[in-house]
Amino acid sequence: MSLYSEKVMDHFRHPRNVGIIEDADGVGEVGNAKCGDIMKMYIKVKDGILTDVKFETFGCGSAIASSSMATEMIKGQPLSEALKLTNKAVTEALGGLPAYKLHCSVLAEQAVQAAILDYYKRNNIPYDPEEFKCALCAHEHDHTADDGDET
Amino acid sequence: MFIYADHAATTKILPCALEVYNKTCEEFYGNPSSLHTAGQRAKEILEKSREEIASILNAAPREIYFTSGGSEADNQAILSAAYAGAKKGKKKILSTAIEHHAVLHTLDKLKREGFEIVLLPVGHEGIVKAEDVKNAIDDETALVSVMLANNEIGTLQPVEEIGEICREKGVLFHTDAVQAVGHIPVDVQKIKCDYLALSAHKFGGPKGVGVIYARKGAPLSPLIEGGAQEKGKRAGTEDLPAIAAMSAALKASIADMGATSALLKRLQAKLIDGLERIPHSSLNGDRTRRLFGNVSFCFEGCEGEALLLYLDDEGICASSGSACTSGSLDPSHVLLAIGRVHDVAHGSLRLTLGPENTEADVDYLLEKIPEVVEKVRSFSPVWRDLKEGRRQYIL
Ligand SMILES: Cc1ncc(COP(=O)(O)O)c(C=O)c1O
Numbered sequence: 001m002s003l004y005s006e007k008v009m010d011h012f013r014h015p016r017n018v019g020i021i022e023d024a025d026g027v028g029e030v031g032n033a034k035c036g037d038i039m040k041m042y043i044k045v046k047d048g049i050l051t052d053v054k055f056e057t058f059g060c061g062s063a064i065a066s067s068s069m070a071t072e073m074i075k076g077q078p079l080s081e082a083l084k085l086t087n088k089a090v091t092e093a094l095g096g097l098p099a100y101k102l103h104c105s106v107l108a109e110q111a112v113q114a115a116i117l118d119y120y121k122r123n124n125i126p127y128d129p130e131e132f133k134c135a136l137c138a139h140e141h142d143h144t145a146d147d148g149d150e151t
Numbered sequence: 152m153f154i155y156a157d158h159a160a161t162t163k164i165l166p167c168a169l170e171v172y173n174k175t176c177e178e179f180y181g182n183p184s185s186l187h188t189a190g191q192r193a194k195e196i197l198e199k200s201r202e203e204i205a206s207i208l209n210a211a212p213r214e215i216y217f218t219s220g221g222s223e224a225d226n227q228a229i230l231s232a233a234y235a236g237a238k239k240g241k242k243k244i245l246s247t248a249i250e251h252h253a254v255l256h257t258l259d260k261l262k263r264e265g266f267e268i269v270l271l272p273v274g275h276e277g278i279v280k281a282e283d284v285k286n287a288i289d290d291e292t293a294l295v296s297v298m299l300a301n302n303e304i305g306t307l308q309p310v311e312e313i314g315e316i317c318r319e320k321g322v323l324f325h326t327d328a329v330q331a332v333g334h335i336p337v338d339v340q341k342i343k344c345d346y347l348a349l350s351a352h353k354f355g356g357p358k359g360v361g362v363i364y365a366r367k368g369a370p371l372s373p374l375i376e377g378g379a380q381e382k383g384k385r386a387g388t389e390d391l392p393a394i395a396a397m398s399a400a401l402k403a404s405i406a407d408m409g410a411t412s413a414l415l416k417r418l419q420a421k422l423i424d425g426l427e428r429i430p431h432s433s434l435n436g437d438r439t440r441r442l443f444g445n446v447s448f449c450f451e452g453c454e455g456e457a458l459l460l461y462l463d464d465e466g467i468c469a470s471s472g473s474a475c476t477s478g479s480l481d482p483s484h485v486l487l488a489i490g491r492v493h494d495v496a497h498g499s500l501r502l503t504l505g506p507e508n509t510e511a512d513v514d515y516l517l518e519k520i521p522e523v524v525e526k527v528r529s530f531s532p533v534w535r536d537l538k539e540g541r542r543q544y545i546l
Protein backbone atom coordinates (compact mmCIF):
# COMPACT_ATOMS: atom_id res chain seq x y z
CA MET A 1 0.00 0.00 0.00
CA SER A 2 1.43 3.38 -0.89
CA LEU A 3 0.21 6.90 -0.35
CA TYR A 4 -0.79 7.33 -4.01
CA SER A 5 -2.43 5.18 -6.67
CA GLU A 6 -0.32 3.55 -9.40
CA LYS A 7 -1.68 6.08 -11.88
CA VAL A 8 -0.60 9.01 -9.74
CA MET A 9 2.83 7.48 -9.23
CA ASP A 10 3.18 6.90 -12.96
CA HIS A 11 2.52 10.58 -13.68
CA PHE A 12 4.73 11.61 -10.78
CA ARG A 13 7.62 9.43 -11.93
CA HIS A 14 7.19 10.26 -15.60
CA PRO A 15 5.51 13.64 -15.81
CA ARG A 16 4.13 14.35 -19.30
CA ASN A 17 4.62 17.69 -21.02
CA VAL A 18 7.18 19.00 -18.58
CA GLY A 19 9.03 22.18 -19.41
CA ILE A 20 8.36 25.63 -20.76
CA ILE A 21 7.28 27.10 -24.09
CA GLU A 22 9.55 30.03 -24.98
CA ASP A 23 7.04 31.68 -27.32
CA ALA A 24 3.90 30.70 -25.42
CA ASP A 25 0.61 32.34 -26.33
CA GLY A 26 -0.53 32.22 -22.73
CA VAL A 27 1.09 31.59 -19.36
CA GLY A 28 -0.65 30.99 -16.06
CA GLU A 29 0.97 30.72 -12.64
CA VAL A 30 -1.04 29.76 -9.57
CA GLY A 31 -0.40 28.86 -5.96
CA ASN A 32 2.37 30.37 -3.93
CA ALA A 33 5.44 29.17 -2.15
CA LYS A 34 3.85 30.05 1.17
CA CYS A 35 1.29 27.28 0.93
CA GLY A 36 3.72 24.89 -0.63
CA ASP A 37 2.68 24.35 -4.26
CA ILE A 38 3.26 26.49 -7.34
CA MET A 39 2.17 25.52 -10.82
CA LYS A 40 3.03 27.28 -14.05
CA MET A 41 1.27 26.36 -17.29
CA TYR A 42 2.33 27.41 -20.81
CA ILE A 43 0.02 27.11 -23.84
CA LYS A 44 0.22 27.46 -27.62
CA VAL A 45 -3.06 28.19 -29.37
CA LYS A 46 -3.92 27.88 -33.04
CA ASP A 47 -7.44 28.40 -34.44
CA GLY A 48 -8.92 28.06 -30.98
CA ILE A 49 -7.15 24.72 -30.39
CA LEU A 50 -4.50 24.06 -27.71
CA THR A 51 -1.74 22.80 -29.95
CA ASP A 52 0.82 22.54 -27.17
CA VAL A 53 0.82 22.62 -23.39
CA LYS A 54 3.76 22.50 -20.97
CA PHE A 55 4.05 22.86 -17.24
CA GLU A 56 6.46 23.29 -14.36
CA THR A 57 5.47 22.53 -10.79
CA PHE A 58 7.01 23.19 -7.41
CA GLY A 59 5.01 20.85 -5.26
CA CYS A 60 4.16 17.47 -3.89
CA GLY A 61 3.36 14.24 -5.68
CA SER A 62 -0.29 15.19 -5.94
CA ALA A 63 0.51 18.58 -7.47
CA ILE A 64 2.99 17.15 -9.98
CA ALA A 65 0.75 14.27 -11.05
CA SER A 66 -2.31 16.54 -11.39
CA SER A 67 -0.49 19.04 -13.55
CA SER A 68 0.86 16.26 -15.74
CA MET A 69 -2.57 14.66 -16.11
CA ALA A 70 -4.24 18.02 -16.77
CA THR A 71 -1.86 18.79 -19.65
CA GLU A 72 -2.63 15.39 -21.19
CA MET A 73 -6.34 15.98 -20.89
CA ILE A 74 -6.38 19.40 -22.57
CA LYS A 75 -3.66 19.07 -25.19
CA GLY A 76 -5.27 19.12 -28.67
CA GLN A 77 -8.59 20.28 -27.26
CA PRO A 78 -10.48 23.46 -28.19
CA LEU A 79 -10.16 26.22 -25.59
CA SER A 80 -13.88 25.91 -24.82
CA GLU A 81 -13.38 22.27 -23.83
CA ALA A 82 -10.19 22.93 -21.88
CA LEU A 83 -12.04 25.52 -19.83
CA LYS A 84 -14.45 22.84 -18.71
CA LEU A 85 -11.66 20.82 -17.12
CA THR A 86 -12.40 20.33 -13.46
CA ASN A 87 -10.36 19.29 -10.51
CA LYS A 88 -12.78 16.41 -10.12
CA ALA A 89 -12.12 15.14 -13.65
CA VAL A 90 -8.36 15.32 -13.12
CA THR A 91 -8.61 13.50 -9.82
CA GLU A 92 -10.81 10.82 -11.30
CA ALA A 93 -8.47 10.32 -14.23
CA LEU A 94 -5.70 9.80 -11.68
CA GLY A 95 -7.67 7.08 -9.94
CA GLY A 96 -8.31 9.27 -6.90
CA LEU A 97 -6.18 11.17 -4.40
CA PRO A 98 -6.05 11.11 -0.60
CA ALA A 99 -8.63 13.59 0.72
CA TYR A 100 -6.05 15.89 2.31
CA LYS A 101 -4.23 16.09 -1.05
CA LEU A 102 -7.20 17.35 -3.05
CA HIS A 103 -6.32 20.98 -2.46
CA CYS A 104 -2.99 20.47 -4.26
CA SER A 105 -4.75 19.12 -7.33
CA VAL A 106 -7.10 22.13 -7.50
CA LEU A 107 -4.10 24.06 -8.75
CA ALA A 108 -4.12 22.14 -12.05
CA GLU A 109 -7.60 23.37 -12.90
CA GLN A 110 -6.63 26.89 -11.85
CA ALA A 111 -3.41 26.86 -13.87
CA VAL A 112 -5.19 25.82 -17.07
CA GLN A 113 -7.74 28.61 -16.63
CA ALA A 114 -5.06 31.13 -15.77
CA ALA A 115 -3.09 30.32 -18.91
CA ILE A 116 -6.18 30.59 -21.13
CA LEU A 117 -7.22 33.82 -19.40
CA ASP A 118 -3.74 35.21 -20.11
CA TYR A 119 -4.15 34.23 -23.78
CA TYR A 120 -7.53 36.01 -23.98
CA LYS A 121 -6.17 39.12 -22.32
CA ARG A 122 -3.07 39.29 -24.52
CA ASN A 123 -5.27 39.08 -27.61
CA ASN A 124 -8.05 41.31 -26.31
CA ILE A 125 -10.53 38.50 -26.73
CA PRO A 126 -13.68 39.14 -24.72
CA TYR A 127 -14.38 36.43 -22.15
CA ASP A 128 -17.01 35.43 -19.67
CA PRO A 129 -15.59 35.80 -16.13
CA GLU A 130 -17.97 33.02 -15.06
CA GLU A 131 -15.81 30.59 -16.99
CA PHE A 132 -12.73 31.66 -15.06
CA LYS A 133 -14.16 31.45 -11.58
CA CYS A 134 -11.44 29.12 -10.51
CA ALA A 135 -8.47 31.10 -11.82
CA LEU A 136 -9.87 34.37 -10.53
CA CYS A 137 -10.56 33.08 -7.07
CA ALA A 138 -7.29 31.15 -6.81
CA HIS A 139 -6.20 30.99 -3.18
CA GLU A 140 -9.68 31.26 -1.85
CA HIS A 141 -10.07 27.54 -1.90
CA ASP A 142 -10.85 25.62 1.18
CA HIS A 143 -7.53 24.85 2.81
CA THR A 144 -8.69 23.23 5.97
CA ALA A 145 -6.41 20.24 6.18
CA ASP A 146 -5.38 19.23 9.68
CA ASP A 147 -1.88 18.99 10.96
CA GLY A 148 -0.40 15.65 10.05
CA ASP A 149 1.11 13.22 12.48
CA GLU A 150 4.49 14.28 13.68
CA THR A 151 7.26 11.77 14.10
CA MET B 152 19.31 -0.93 -2.13
CA PHE B 153 17.19 -0.21 0.95
CA ILE B 154 18.36 2.40 3.41
CA TYR B 155 16.31 3.25 6.44
CA ALA B 156 17.31 6.78 7.42
CA ASP B 157 14.27 7.75 9.48
CA HIS B 158 15.26 6.63 12.97
CA ALA B 159 13.77 9.76 14.57
CA ALA B 160 10.37 8.60 13.32
CA THR B 161 10.81 5.15 14.73
CA THR B 162 13.33 2.32 14.92
CA LYS B 163 13.30 -1.39 14.17
CA ILE B 164 12.95 -3.43 17.32
CA LEU B 165 16.31 -4.79 18.54
CA PRO B 166 16.64 -8.60 18.41
CA CYS B 167 17.26 -8.79 22.16
CA ALA B 168 14.11 -6.75 22.82
CA LEU B 169 12.05 -8.87 20.48
CA GLU B 170 13.28 -11.99 22.23
CA VAL B 171 12.25 -10.60 25.61
CA TYR B 172 8.92 -9.53 24.15
CA ASN B 173 8.13 -13.01 22.85
CA LYS B 174 9.34 -14.74 25.97
CA THR B 175 7.22 -12.48 28.16
CA CYS B 176 4.15 -13.16 26.04
CA GLU B 177 4.67 -16.87 26.31
CA GLU B 178 5.90 -17.32 29.84
CA PHE B 179 4.72 -14.35 31.87
CA TYR B 180 1.19 -13.92 30.65
CA GLY B 181 -0.30 -13.52 34.11
CA ASN B 182 -1.84 -10.24 35.16
CA PRO B 183 0.57 -8.42 37.50
CA SER B 184 -2.43 -7.47 39.66
CA SER B 185 -3.40 -11.12 40.25
CA LEU B 186 -2.54 -12.76 43.53
CA HIS B 187 -1.70 -16.18 42.13
CA THR B 188 1.71 -17.41 41.08
CA ALA B 189 1.34 -16.51 37.40
CA GLY B 190 0.33 -12.98 38.36
CA GLN B 191 3.14 -12.57 40.85
CA ARG B 192 5.73 -13.80 38.34
CA ALA B 193 4.47 -11.16 35.94
CA LYS B 194 4.61 -8.58 38.72
CA GLU B 195 8.25 -9.46 39.29
CA ILE B 196 9.07 -8.77 35.64
CA LEU B 197 7.17 -5.50 35.84
CA GLU B 198 9.09 -4.32 38.90
CA LYS B 199 12.41 -5.55 37.55
CA SER B 200 11.85 -3.51 34.38
CA ARG B 201 10.97 -0.49 36.48
CA GLU B 202 14.15 -0.87 38.52
CA GLU B 203 16.33 -1.25 35.45
CA ILE B 204 14.91 1.82 33.76
CA ALA B 205 15.06 3.82 36.98
CA SER B 206 18.69 2.90 37.47
CA ILE B 207 19.62 3.98 33.93
CA LEU B 208 17.92 7.36 34.45
CA ASN B 209 19.37 7.68 37.98
CA ALA B 210 15.86 7.78 39.40
CA ALA B 211 14.09 5.80 42.12
CA PRO B 212 11.87 2.94 40.87
CA ARG B 213 8.79 4.52 42.46
CA GLU B 214 9.34 7.60 40.28
CA ILE B 215 8.89 5.56 37.07
CA TYR B 216 5.36 5.14 35.66
CA PHE B 217 4.68 3.17 32.48
CA THR B 218 2.59 4.82 29.77
CA SER B 219 1.54 4.18 26.19
CA GLY B 220 4.47 6.24 24.93
CA GLY B 221 5.94 9.71 24.70
CA SER B 222 2.74 11.54 23.83
CA GLU B 223 0.89 10.26 26.88
CA ALA B 224 3.85 11.02 29.14
CA ASP B 225 4.08 14.60 27.82
CA ASN B 226 0.35 15.11 28.26
CA GLN B 227 0.32 13.77 31.79
CA ALA B 228 3.35 15.73 32.96
CA ILE B 229 2.09 19.03 31.62
CA LEU B 230 -1.52 18.65 32.70
CA SER B 231 -0.54 17.46 36.20
CA ALA B 232 1.77 20.41 36.77
CA ALA B 233 -0.64 22.91 35.22
CA TYR B 234 -3.66 21.90 37.30
CA ALA B 235 -1.57 21.73 40.47
CA GLY B 236 -0.25 25.22 39.70
CA ALA B 237 -3.72 26.57 39.01
CA LYS B 238 -4.81 25.51 42.50
CA LYS B 239 -2.17 27.88 43.86
CA GLY B 240 -3.14 30.61 41.44
CA LYS B 241 -0.19 29.96 39.10
CA LYS B 242 -1.42 29.81 35.54
CA LYS B 243 1.62 30.57 33.42
CA ILE B 244 3.62 27.95 31.51
CA LEU B 245 6.91 28.53 29.69
CA SER B 246 8.02 26.36 26.79
CA THR B 247 9.74 26.69 23.41
CA ALA B 248 8.58 27.19 19.86
CA ILE B 249 10.13 23.89 18.73
CA GLU B 250 8.46 21.38 21.04
CA HIS B 251 6.75 18.27 19.69
CA HIS B 252 3.00 18.57 19.11
CA ALA B 253 2.43 16.26 22.08
CA VAL B 254 3.60 19.24 24.14
CA LEU B 255 2.35 22.11 21.97
CA HIS B 256 -1.17 20.77 21.54
CA THR B 257 -1.44 20.10 25.26
CA LEU B 258 -0.39 23.72 25.85
CA ASP B 259 -3.01 24.86 23.32
CA LYS B 260 -5.65 23.03 25.30
CA LEU B 261 -4.50 24.73 28.50
CA LYS B 262 -4.53 28.09 26.76
CA ARG B 263 -8.18 27.55 25.87
CA GLU B 264 -8.75 26.84 29.55
CA GLY B 265 -7.29 30.19 30.54
CA PHE B 266 -3.62 29.45 31.09
CA GLU B 267 -0.99 31.86 29.82
CA ILE B 268 1.41 30.05 27.50
CA VAL B 269 4.76 31.62 26.58
CA LEU B 270 6.79 29.95 23.83
CA LEU B 271 10.37 31.14 23.93
CA PRO B 272 12.33 31.64 20.68
CA VAL B 273 15.25 29.41 19.72
CA GLY B 274 17.21 31.54 17.24
CA HIS B 275 18.79 30.31 14.01
CA GLU B 276 20.73 27.62 15.79
CA GLY B 277 17.53 26.05 17.15
CA ILE B 278 18.52 26.27 20.81
CA VAL B 279 16.66 28.12 23.54
CA LYS B 280 18.71 30.32 25.86
CA ALA B 281 18.63 29.36 29.53
CA GLU B 282 18.91 33.09 30.24
CA ASP B 283 15.61 33.68 28.42
CA VAL B 284 13.94 31.02 30.55
CA LYS B 285 15.32 32.64 33.68
CA ASN B 286 14.06 36.07 32.69
CA ALA B 287 10.62 34.79 31.74
CA ILE B 288 9.94 32.99 35.04
CA ASP B 289 7.77 34.97 37.44
CA ASP B 290 5.56 34.33 40.47
CA GLU B 291 2.73 33.14 38.23
CA THR B 292 4.83 30.43 36.57
CA ALA B 293 3.65 26.89 37.28
CA LEU B 294 5.80 24.94 34.84
CA VAL B 295 8.68 25.12 32.40
CA SER B 296 8.66 22.49 29.62
CA VAL B 297 11.73 22.27 27.38
CA MET B 298 12.64 19.24 25.28
CA LEU B 299 16.05 17.63 25.63
CA ALA B 300 16.63 17.04 21.91
CA ASN B 301 14.51 18.22 19.03
CA ASN B 302 12.96 15.60 16.79
CA GLU B 303 13.33 17.46 13.50
CA ILE B 304 16.69 19.16 13.68
CA GLY B 305 18.23 17.21 16.55
CA THR B 306 19.39 20.26 18.49
CA LEU B 307 20.21 19.75 22.16
CA GLN B 308 18.69 22.17 24.63
CA PRO B 309 20.49 23.43 27.75
CA VAL B 310 18.27 21.40 30.07
CA GLU B 311 20.78 21.15 32.91
CA GLU B 312 21.04 24.93 33.15
CA ILE B 313 17.28 25.28 32.86
CA GLY B 314 16.74 22.61 35.51
CA GLU B 315 19.06 24.48 37.85
CA ILE B 316 17.18 27.74 37.29
CA CYS B 317 13.79 26.10 37.85
CA ARG B 318 14.98 24.39 41.02
CA GLU B 319 16.27 27.69 42.35
CA LYS B 320 13.03 29.48 41.56
CA GLY B 321 10.81 26.67 42.80
CA VAL B 322 9.15 26.09 39.45
CA LEU B 323 8.31 22.61 38.12
CA PHE B 324 10.36 21.51 35.12
CA HIS B 325 9.37 18.94 32.49
CA THR B 326 11.64 17.71 29.73
CA ASP B 327 10.54 15.71 26.70
CA ALA B 328 13.52 13.39 26.34
CA VAL B 329 11.90 11.12 23.74
CA GLN B 330 14.63 11.71 21.14
CA ALA B 331 17.47 11.62 23.65
CA VAL B 332 17.00 8.60 25.90
CA GLY B 333 18.99 5.64 24.60
CA HIS B 334 21.09 7.92 22.41
CA ILE B 335 22.91 10.19 24.85
CA PRO B 336 23.37 9.92 28.61
CA VAL B 337 20.29 11.15 30.46
CA ASP B 338 20.42 11.60 34.24
CA VAL B 339 17.41 13.09 36.00
CA GLN B 340 19.52 14.23 38.96
CA LYS B 341 21.84 16.21 36.69
CA ILE B 342 18.95 17.68 34.74
CA LYS B 343 17.07 18.40 37.95
CA CYS B 344 13.80 17.82 36.15
CA ASP B 345 10.57 17.05 37.93
CA TYR B 346 9.15 15.19 34.93
CA LEU B 347 10.69 13.45 31.96
CA ALA B 348 9.04 11.69 29.02
CA LEU B 349 10.56 8.83 27.06
CA SER B 350 9.34 6.44 24.39
CA ALA B 351 10.61 2.91 23.68
CA HIS B 352 10.26 2.87 19.90
CA LYS B 353 12.89 5.56 19.47
CA PHE B 354 15.64 3.30 20.83
CA GLY B 355 14.86 -0.14 19.47
CA GLY B 356 11.96 -0.96 21.77
CA PRO B 357 8.38 -1.67 20.79
CA LYS B 358 5.89 1.01 19.75
CA GLY B 359 3.15 2.12 22.09
CA VAL B 360 5.06 2.02 25.34
CA GLY B 361 6.96 4.66 27.26
CA VAL B 362 7.64 6.19 30.63
CA ILE B 363 6.81 9.26 32.59
CA TYR B 364 9.37 9.95 35.26
CA ALA B 365 7.83 12.05 38.03
CA ARG B 366 10.10 13.11 40.85
CA LYS B 367 8.91 12.12 44.32
CA GLY B 368 6.60 14.87 45.49
CA ALA B 369 5.89 16.27 42.03
CA PRO B 370 2.12 16.47 41.45
CA LEU B 371 0.88 13.65 39.23
CA SER B 372 -2.74 13.11 38.31
CA PRO B 373 -4.03 10.23 36.17
CA LEU B 374 -5.17 10.72 32.58
CA ILE B 375 -6.79 7.28 32.65
CA GLU B 376 -8.97 6.27 35.56
CA GLY B 377 -10.02 2.76 36.41
CA GLY B 378 -7.62 0.76 38.47
CA ALA B 379 -4.83 0.71 40.98
CA GLN B 380 -2.07 0.03 38.49
CA GLU B 381 0.95 2.35 38.56
CA LYS B 382 -0.05 3.51 42.03
CA GLY B 383 -3.36 4.74 40.70
CA LYS B 384 -1.69 7.15 38.28
CA ARG B 385 -2.31 5.10 35.16
CA ALA B 386 -5.12 2.56 35.07
CA GLY B 387 -5.15 -0.41 32.76
CA THR B 388 -3.51 -3.84 32.72
CA GLU B 389 0.14 -3.24 31.98
CA ASP B 390 1.56 -4.15 28.56
CA LEU B 391 4.15 -6.33 30.22
CA PRO B 392 5.81 -7.76 27.08
CA ALA B 393 6.33 -4.23 25.77
CA ILE B 394 7.54 -2.92 29.13
CA ALA B 395 10.07 -5.74 29.53
CA ALA B 396 11.22 -5.31 25.93
CA MET B 397 11.59 -1.54 26.47
CA SER B 398 13.88 -2.20 29.40
CA ALA B 399 15.92 -4.69 27.36
CA ALA B 400 16.22 -2.25 24.45
CA LEU B 401 17.28 0.57 26.74
CA LYS B 402 19.95 -1.55 28.43
CA ALA B 403 21.29 -2.64 25.03
CA SER B 404 21.29 0.93 23.68
CA ILE B 405 23.18 2.17 26.71
CA ALA B 406 25.70 -0.65 26.44
CA ASP B 407 26.35 0.20 22.76
CA MET B 408 26.14 3.96 23.19
CA GLY B 409 29.87 4.63 22.92
CA ALA B 410 30.32 2.66 19.72
CA THR B 411 27.06 3.89 18.17
CA SER B 412 27.88 7.52 18.94
CA ALA B 413 31.33 7.20 17.38
CA LEU B 414 29.88 5.64 14.24
CA LEU B 415 27.04 8.16 13.92
CA LYS B 416 29.37 11.11 14.51
CA ARG B 417 31.52 9.96 11.62
CA LEU B 418 28.59 9.27 9.30
CA GLN B 419 26.93 12.56 10.23
CA ALA B 420 30.05 14.60 9.45
CA LYS B 421 30.45 12.91 6.09
CA LEU B 422 26.78 13.33 5.19
CA ILE B 423 26.67 17.00 6.20
CA ASP B 424 29.88 17.77 4.30
CA GLY B 425 28.55 16.00 1.23
CA LEU B 426 25.11 17.61 1.23
CA GLU B 427 26.55 21.06 1.78
CA ARG B 428 28.10 20.73 -1.68
CA ILE B 429 24.62 20.87 -3.21
CA PRO B 430 24.23 24.48 -4.38
CA HIS B 431 21.81 26.63 -2.37
CA SER B 432 21.41 24.18 0.45
CA SER B 433 21.74 24.71 4.17
CA LEU B 434 21.92 22.59 7.31
CA ASN B 435 19.06 23.22 9.74
CA GLY B 436 20.07 23.89 13.32
CA ASP B 437 23.39 24.10 15.10
CA ARG B 438 26.06 21.92 13.56
CA THR B 439 27.65 20.59 16.73
CA ARG B 440 25.06 20.84 19.48
CA ARG B 441 22.82 18.17 17.95
CA LEU B 442 22.09 14.45 18.11
CA PHE B 443 24.72 12.49 16.19
CA GLY B 444 22.19 10.73 13.99
CA ASN B 445 20.41 13.88 12.77
CA VAL B 446 21.06 15.56 9.42
CA SER B 447 18.37 18.07 8.43
CA PHE B 448 18.71 20.21 5.32
CA CYS B 449 16.79 22.72 3.26
CA PHE B 450 17.25 22.80 -0.50
CA GLU B 451 16.00 25.95 -2.14
CA GLY B 452 13.57 25.68 -5.06
CA CYS B 453 12.87 22.05 -4.30
CA GLU B 454 9.70 20.74 -2.67
CA GLY B 455 10.12 18.21 0.11
CA GLU B 456 7.44 15.66 -0.58
CA ALA B 457 8.52 15.22 -4.19
CA LEU B 458 12.05 14.76 -2.88
CA LEU B 459 10.92 12.08 -0.44
CA LEU B 460 8.93 10.14 -3.01
CA TYR B 461 11.76 10.07 -5.55
CA LEU B 462 14.15 9.03 -2.79
CA ASP B 463 11.73 6.29 -1.79
CA ASP B 464 11.92 5.03 -5.38
CA GLU B 465 15.68 4.77 -4.87
CA GLY B 466 15.13 2.73 -1.70
CA ILE B 467 15.79 5.60 0.71
CA CYS B 468 13.43 6.19 3.65
CA ALA B 469 13.66 9.77 4.93
CA SER B 470 11.27 12.49 6.06
CA SER B 471 10.49 16.14 5.44
CA GLY B 472 8.89 19.10 7.17
CA SER B 473 7.19 20.41 4.04
CA ALA B 474 3.53 21.38 4.26
CA CYS B 475 2.51 18.78 1.74
CA THR B 476 3.98 15.91 3.70
CA SER B 477 2.14 16.90 6.83
CA GLY B 478 -1.19 17.53 5.19
CA SER B 479 -1.32 21.04 6.58
CA LEU B 480 -0.68 24.27 4.76
CA ASP B 481 2.24 25.32 6.86
CA PRO B 482 5.66 23.78 6.78
CA SER B 483 7.17 22.54 10.02
CA HIS B 484 6.85 24.90 12.99
CA VAL B 485 10.42 23.99 13.90
CA LEU B 486 11.87 25.20 10.60
CA LEU B 487 9.80 28.39 10.81
CA ALA B 488 11.03 28.90 14.38
CA ILE B 489 14.69 28.79 13.29
CA GLY B 490 13.95 31.49 10.76
CA ARG B 491 13.44 29.51 7.56
CA VAL B 492 10.93 31.35 5.38
CA HIS B 493 8.03 29.32 4.02
CA ASP B 494 9.52 28.90 0.52
CA VAL B 495 12.69 27.40 1.92
CA ALA B 496 11.07 25.38 4.69
CA HIS B 497 9.02 23.49 2.08
CA GLY B 498 12.24 22.09 0.70
CA SER B 499 13.39 20.28 3.81
CA LEU B 500 14.81 16.81 4.16
CA ARG B 501 15.45 14.99 7.44
CA LEU B 502 17.79 12.02 7.51
CA THR B 503 18.17 10.33 10.87
CA LEU B 504 20.76 7.59 11.01
CA GLY B 505 20.94 4.65 13.36
CA PRO B 506 23.38 1.97 14.47
CA GLU B 507 22.77 -0.30 11.47
CA ASN B 508 23.69 2.41 8.93
CA THR B 509 27.11 2.17 7.29
CA GLU B 510 29.66 4.23 5.35
CA ALA B 511 28.33 2.55 2.20
CA ASP B 512 24.84 3.81 3.06
CA VAL B 513 26.15 7.36 3.32
CA ASP B 514 27.98 6.97 -0.01
CA TYR B 515 24.72 5.87 -1.59
CA LEU B 516 22.81 8.77 0.02
CA LEU B 517 25.42 11.18 -1.28
CA GLU B 518 25.08 9.72 -4.75
CA LYS B 519 21.28 9.78 -4.88
CA ILE B 520 20.24 12.91 -2.96
CA PRO B 521 22.05 15.39 -5.25
CA GLU B 522 20.55 13.61 -8.28
CA VAL B 523 17.06 13.76 -6.88
CA VAL B 524 17.38 17.40 -5.78
CA GLU B 525 18.48 18.24 -9.30
CA LYS B 526 15.58 16.30 -10.78
CA VAL B 527 12.98 18.05 -8.60
CA ARG B 528 14.55 21.40 -9.36
CA SER B 529 14.59 20.64 -13.08
CA PHE B 530 10.84 21.20 -13.34
CA SER B 531 10.40 23.69 -10.52
CA PRO B 532 9.20 27.13 -11.63
CA VAL B 533 10.67 28.51 -8.41
CA TRP B 534 14.10 27.15 -9.26
CA ARG B 535 13.82 28.58 -12.78
CA ASP B 536 12.96 32.02 -11.36
CA LEU B 537 15.96 31.81 -9.03
CA LYS B 538 18.29 30.67 -11.80
CA GLU B 539 17.10 33.30 -14.23
CA GLY B 540 17.31 36.11 -11.70
CA ARG B 541 13.60 36.86 -11.27
CA ARG B 542 13.82 35.80 -7.64
CA GLN B 543 16.58 36.26 -5.08
CA TYR B 544 18.33 33.27 -3.59
CA ILE B 545 17.87 32.98 0.16
CA LEU B 546 20.28 30.10 0.72
C1 LIG C 1 10.23 14.79 20.76
C2 LIG C 1 9.10 13.82 20.74
N1 LIG C 1 8.16 13.88 21.70
C3 LIG C 1 7.12 13.02 21.72
C4 LIG C 1 6.96 12.06 20.75
C5 LIG C 1 5.78 11.14 20.82
O1 LIG C 1 6.13 9.86 21.22
P1 LIG C 1 5.16 8.63 20.95
O2 LIG C 1 5.22 8.36 19.49
O3 LIG C 1 5.75 7.50 21.74
O4 LIG C 1 3.81 9.00 21.44
C6 LIG C 1 7.91 11.97 19.72
C7 LIG C 1 7.80 10.97 18.63
O5 LIG C 1 7.03 11.04 17.72
C8 LIG C 1 9.00 12.87 19.71
O6 LIG C 1 9.90 12.84 18.74
Ligand SMILES: [Zn+2]
Nearest residue numbers: 037060104475
Ligand atom coordinates in the same frame (compact mmCIF):
# COMPACT_ATOMS: atom_id res chain seq x y z
ZN1 LIG D 1 0.65 19.50 -2.29
